[in-house]
Amino acid sequence: MDTGVSPFARGLEKNAANFAALSPLSFLARAADVFPEVTAIIHGSQRTDYRTFYRRSRQLASALAGLGVGKDDTVSVMLSNVPPMLEAHYGVPMARAVLHSMNTRLDAAIIAFQLDHANAKVLITDREYASVVKEALSIASVNPIVIDYSDPEFPQEGERLGSLDYENFIQTGDPEFNWSLPDDEWDAITLNYTSGTTGNPKGVVYHHRGAYLLAQANVITAAMGKHPVYLWTLPMFHCNGWCFPWSLSIVAGTHVCLRWVRPDTMWDLIADEGVTHLCGAPIIMSTLLNAAPDQKRELDREVEFFTAAAPPPESVLAAMKTAGFNVTHLYGLTEVYGPAVVNDWKREWDALSIEEQAQKKARQGVRYVALEDLTVLDPETLDPVPSDGETLGEVMFRGNVVMKGYLKNPEATDKAFRGGWFHSGDLGVRHPDGYIQLKDRSKDIIISGGENISSIEVEEVLYKHSDVQAAAVVARPDEKWGETPCAFVELKPGADVLETDLISFCKNHLAGFKAPKTVVFCELPKTSTGKIQKFALREQAKAL
Template identity: 60%
Template sequence: MSSIFEIGLDRNAANHAPLSPLGFIERSAAVYPNRLAIVHGALRQTWSQTYARCRRLASALSASGVGLGDTVAVMLPNTPPMVEAHFGVPMTGAVLNALNTRLDAESIAFMLDHGEAKVVIVDREFSGVMKAALALCERRPLVIDVDDPEYTGPGEAIGVVEYDIFVGSGRPDFEWQPPADEWQAICLNYTSGTTGNPKGVVYHHRGAYLNAISNILEWDMGKHPVYLWTLPMFHCNGWCFPWTVAARAGVNVCLRKVDARAILDLIREHKVSHYCGAPIVHSLLLAAPAELKAGIDHQVKAMVAGAAPPAAMIEGMEQMGFDITHVYGLTEVYGPASVCVRHEDWNDLDIGERARLNARQGVRYHLQQAVTVLDPDTMQPVPADGETMGEIMFRGNITMKGYLKNEKATAEAFAGGWFHTGDLAVMHPDGYVKIKDRSKDIIISGGENISSIEVEDVLYRHPAVMSAAVVAKPDPKWGETPCAFVELKPGATVSAEEIVAHCKAHLAGFKVPRAVVFGEVPKTSTGKIQKFALRERVGAAAAIDV
């Protein structure tokens, strides 16, 4: 029998609309048309101008045959076209695939083919690797060149049209439509995973909307923040901050390359209020000469993820007037989906105790339903004793649709009605989660995920290698770097330099081992490599538990 509250009270266009972050830019352009939206070198672009360019981009893409369910890939640094792509591409109903600019041609080619990219927008800086990738592709997308005036390095035009000319061909009054269903895909992001080929994580409009709003709530972000793009927008769509900044009619301060001097100069010049990044970004600022930090007399809020902030970082940032918030997440949950919420009484504790509390992965984001620690076998919560380990699991709206063209992996990831992160953790009595280990053999270096198996596969291609294993080695600059343990075939000889050179020929630079150790690789009686023993040798287990 129906409830009285179900009779004659149907959902309709007047009382229900699908959630989408595309509405944020429409509102900001209408309410704050003349407020600054983008700063890039000499460029100053308002919200009305940015909205018009996004509509032009959508119009031009539509005229090129891009529509609902198509994929538009971009290989761009943190520049205005990257901001515009986050709105212009989904305005057509298409899906934005922001490619990692640090990847090798083979990986990029796989992503373009797997994601069935119909269009590729590429910055001239990356024309070389993109040209090589396109030569490996089975399909040929429409290629659009971005010739950023702030870039003066090498590169060539490899496309059929330049971006500004392409955008100029579109209509500024293009009548885009919001998604008919908020479950519609908005973005595709590839993550390393534990197998050679990356998995394509699919985001929906609802999740992008809600995580963008959650970012505002976690930071108590007021109107018109000035946000510096130290975090790559290709990484989990910049943790959804392109949409967050639009929702608050803030300023996108673009940054092509992470550099301490450039970051501090921009913070000082534009009164930057917020930025995000892996620990290495914050460490760069701490290590910068005092003269570069001079003149920054306003408070700056920073988010850190990828590794827990150590006491020295927290103390150093406080002395600079920077306030750090520690967040945790994965590509599958739109970047950060939990936060180490600080309590006022923590301020009275010594720096060591504050660092210990801030090192935890914390509690759920406002608009995520839950983050917890479960026994992966029984799917029951572990005791909240800070000692019993289980697996971190998420549930809620800020969780991916699934993995593209990989129903098996999707089903495994969502087994039991929770998203399985693969990260092992404990639950503290106050409800805060703390990572203890990683069940996936992922190395997080400078905020980038590296699959140890991918590196091992390359090592095994060397004719002198009999057995190989790769684990994370603590690194003061990058957090972690790959360390290769190599067992040679009888009678074979090879130097560490030759091993590294071999890896460089097949891997992106950041995936190449920074250390090579020769000797017998420890194995079980059945021949399985004992990685825990290798982690102990390099101190990786202790590093994860900072």
């Protein structure tokens, strides 16, 4: 009798022997089993092997369970790049809870909003941030159990806010805690809030499956062999450190913690600890390159540096190469677990001129192996734009490393997923070879006299000027043209250049209407991850 069931399905159901939910938690368990004595974490004078890392993560999970923390409870953390942050990436989801890591530079009001919106049950906080966290707790409606972390390597004087000390709390847990994989790989693993530059931030929810796949894709993209050494120049609170807290366990790599981004410390750790990989915004490159001569170190190997945000200027790429770093350009958003696009370099491009190579490196690139689809579409019709490198459209994503959605915000979720694509809000073009290139955020495009001007295009020209260290271009209201480009410029030390000089320089490299009508010299406002805060500059431009 034909039951209508395929022979490839009949009697071939999923069971405990042939199916397990995908979760990055399994990576640490394997590393501890196969490489128990390999150094997992370096923090100052501390050295922690994988056996101990796994045991402490299980202790944290056990101790949290002892507080009544369970499935879908939120554990918030206010920590810098220190060992407890790594332990939280495993221990919190081992307790079936959701990890909510907060930006350490947030103000009290936003911290309070996040704690309330996430309904935080537990808060693990570093004493360095006691003052702002104390204020936030006084504002928040929730009353989480507070656990204070005192860094033994870099003692902080901030007051204790709770009755529990992190190290003592950990010791109450069972190092053999019998954790299990999630019931469903679609279960939430972490919660990350967007920057909230317009209104309250949105809570982006990641699932175990996506974290597992992006972590593996990082290893492939970064060509990480066995036991790489990774320096934490990227904040772990930012998209869960682009999922690298989980990636390193796949290859039993070493996490080199970095509490503060300081040039001398970075150079010393890179040279002395044998660092092979690091990530960060362009500001990290500037910090390394602008270090005092007596702080820089000679490197006996090429170090892989992965950067996001605006493409580095040609001069910076050349300087990084000379200093011993190979720079790879990534692109992504909080909603896609951090980086999901890479400028995959092709061997034939090595034969190009330095200028032509820089043009190739300026492109964001192609999809990660874990991303199913990446394209540029007309944001209204969702039709593909021509692959001509010129026609502007919205960059869109689709696949397993796209967020579950925005916490408690179905309207924003539906809007972001309209038409079966994640709408990034980034405007870009698609080149004939399939590589995409960003031209602007939809909110950053400048419409002057009916003509669209890409702020990124103008910034790229400004960065070519020998006296410019950093630049950002935004729209300034104009009675005649509606809007005109306004450039905010940070000059290199000792530079002596006038507003008229930079405007003339831009006119020599751009169509006249695209050149800035106004140039303001100042220190650019940046986020904790090094991104220039254009929303603040737009307000300044309006006030001019």
